[in-house]
Amino acid sequence: MNGAEEDVLAGVGPHLRALRRARGTTLADLAAETGLTASTLSRLENGKLRPTLEQLLPLARAHGVPLDDLVAAPSTGDPRIHLRPVRRSGLTVVPLTRRAGGVQAYKVVYPPAGRAPTLRLQTHEGYEWFYVLNGRVRFVLGERDLLLGAGEAAEFDTRVPHWIGSADSRPAELLTLFGPQGERAHLSPAEH
Template identity: 80%
Template sequence: MNVTPEDVLAGVGPRLRALRRARNTSLAALAGETGLTSSTLSRLETGKLRPTLEQLLPLARAHGVPLDDLVAAPPTGDPRIHLRPVRRSGFTVVPLTRRPGGIQAYKVIYPPAGKSPTTTLQTHDGYEWFYVLNGQVRLVLGDQEYQLGPGEAAEFDTRIPHQIGSAGTQPAELLTLFGAQGERAHLSPPSTLGTGPGRLDARS
């Protein structure tokens, strides 16, 4: 199946949204970095506005990625994903999915505690699930604080003020699933769902 220019441009919005959210950057802050209005940025991310080169160039600079990463279509029929880490705000995000929309998967690497910039609690639309691969993770969720180790998982509504980072002297590595529209990751049969050891479930 041939990849048309429309197909390529249809994937730009979700990529822009994923890059911005990976940086924990608001539309207003990104507007200040790029000179584009918040309204324009929102319409680009939702696909309501066809992107132009004049818009994509400042966005690529702001997100610290090559322009090709914003517009390149994957090879037709090739299931392999070419991983391109994005380093922002002291941590590294590796996108693991390439299809637009739906639940997006990432590997996130947080530097050792005390070696990343201090950030405030974040809020945004969506639902997040993560699984700790290595290291110790500190999760602040509202007025509660949790510490998770390898093999433990958490899921929460991202409209709840939250912050994630390493809790130890070594980097923390997470596998993260994020649904911008609030999609949840259904990883267990309904009969086994429930808060228990190794699983944190927070709902608004």
């Protein structure tokens, strides 16, 4: 183990004690909450015991902090996202997140009306949210046909038949959030 790792582990004990005291929790209360013994918790806080992942996970959960915060881990890598637009099904899609799974963010540019794919309502599992950055958007949701302009947002259950596209002769730019089900449905060419 190198010096940096030793420094990180040495700081865990005092940090654990500070978190517990800030919550006004006793060692006995924390032991009941985490399944660790009060003796183990005391030795961790005093630096007499090197923490393991099996000990840190329930402690992070109990204190309501991410594991990285608990161990004051140094940041890793470049946090910037390198935008790489992709053209799919007539849309320009720019991924704004890079982690796998969970909710994903995209900037989506819809081509001008008339150049967009035919209006074909789709459904899939999940929930979707979008915010209109530029242009005007035609949003069909079930029986409703709506127009949204820059600065407007919509949130909807994606099990309701829906379609999104530019409402006029200009492209429309949206910030869109959806989970894996929505990603598969919207960003993969649909074969019908």
